[in-house]
Amino acid sequence: MDTDVLVIGGGPVGLALATELALAGVDVGVLERLTERSGQSKALNLQPRTAEVFDLRGLFDRASSRAMSTVGDGHFSGIPLSYDGWQTRHPYQVGIPQARTEQVLEERLAELGTKIRRGHALLSFESTKDSIVATVRDGDGEYEIRARYLVGCDGGRSTVRKLLDVPFPGTDPTTYAIVADVVLSKTPAKLARQWQSIRDIFGEDPNLQAMTGAIPLGEPGLFRVLARHSSTEYVDRGTAVPAGLVTGFLKKIHGDEVEVAEVRWASQFSDTARQVERYRVGRVLLAGDAAHIHFPAGGQGLNLGVQDAMNLGWKLAAEINGWAPAGLLDTYHAERHPVGERVIGNTRAQTALISQEPTALAMRALFREIAEMPEVNRKLAGMISGLDIRYPFDGPSHPLLGVRMPDVELGVEGETRWASSLFHSGHGVLLSSAPDLLGLARPWSGRVDAVAVTGLPEAAAVLVRPDGYVCWVGTGEETGLDTALRTWFGHPAV
Ligand SMILES: Cc1cc2nc3c(=O)[nH]c(=O)nc-3n(C[C@H](O)[C@H](O)[C@H](O)COP(=O)(O)OP(=O)(O)OC[C@H]3O[C@@H](n4cnc5c(N)ncnc54)[C@H](O)[C@@H]3O)c2cc1C
16 A cells, blocks of 8 residues: 555645644545635635634634734625624634645644645546545656545645546536736725725625625735626636636726726636535545535535534544444545535525625615624524534434534643643543543543533533534433544544
């Protein structure tokens, strides 16, 4: 075997997955077709749950130090949402270009001893009973590489998905938009100079009538322009968009107030929405855009994909490291497919709400009104941010079961520490103040860290998976811990 896991694609999802695998001691190879990062950052944000996940691995400060802004709200189809209804240390979006998020992950991966192989493109693969043999092309020609598992993190046009020939059902495009990074030599007064709110992008137009937004990217005169257009002919995302089209949009809205000095890059996208039917086919798995594509409404795609990687990483590592309980790897599809389906659903609803048809405008007006209700706002913010995910774990019903472990301050060895700081190892974590109970996890050491804490909210003890989701709650009568440990962390080692 040349490597345990071959990850195809060095985008944010491939890098996040490889980092999780490397942290768990798995030998991982990452192949990236491009010889260098394009720099054409699509995503510009980390949602609150992704910020929390970065905290779990000690990466948040690195990401936030490279951010261009802190954005105090989120949005649903341009309708502002507050994250304040959620208990989180990050009730905001981190405004960070995708390329910088990738840099953070790539640096961490290198620290863990794995380097991405750039200029290596997967051409094909064959599955055998116990391995995958991939054919790869680099600058010198073609070569073969054998791995135990292969994961396609190779984006919306995934080669892996096409080779698997697994159904990718969904809906065709109905709405088209351009995205471009432009340098303005004359900036209209009404364009915000800093991105701190969704209002800075779309202004005060409640109906997004012009549907042209501009996001200041932190350098003088540099803006990300988003514009919906009415072309019925879908122009391929890979096809260059003429600079004149971008300038035309800006002139139409801002007239003589705007002068464009340079269009750095421009591309088109649509609301095509599809999701692969199975995230796993034998030894091959799919994650990120390779598994799901949708309109980038609300800023969710990268965030959704990074969560896929967090869910898959420790499970695949458990398989490689020989302790995965039966069926653990299949829970990846079972847990993440519904989450992806829900995101696709909400992006479709957001797309419907930007239509300028009278019925849609009426719906939007109503929606804007009810979105101001705290409960509705909280619901939508939870959905967009990924904070509201609840996996359907077995066990007595409890508010914490199946949801993310809240990042609260805990007493640990006489100090106060954030809960997230106990997850840097990538292991599961058992938290309790009772030494006897903590001792029950001893046979799982190396997979589960048992930590004596005070100050746990709503429970006497919790068992938390490496991805931060609570999979067992102790409320005094500590039944079910052994079963939960075996369910998620396999047979005891000793
Ligand atoms: C205009 C636009 C704006 C967006 N804004 C946001 C946003 O604000 N927030 C958000 O969360 N999401 C946003 N998204 C979505 C986000 O960019 C994607 O969800 C994210 O890039 C998915 O990451 P990925 O790693 O799955 O795929 P990708 O980023 O596409 O990475 C896949 C990688 O695989 C490589 N690859 C492909 N084929 C092969 C092969 N055969 N061999 C080797 N390597 C290969 C590619 O070169 C690429 O580097 C936006 C998308 C668009 C189009």
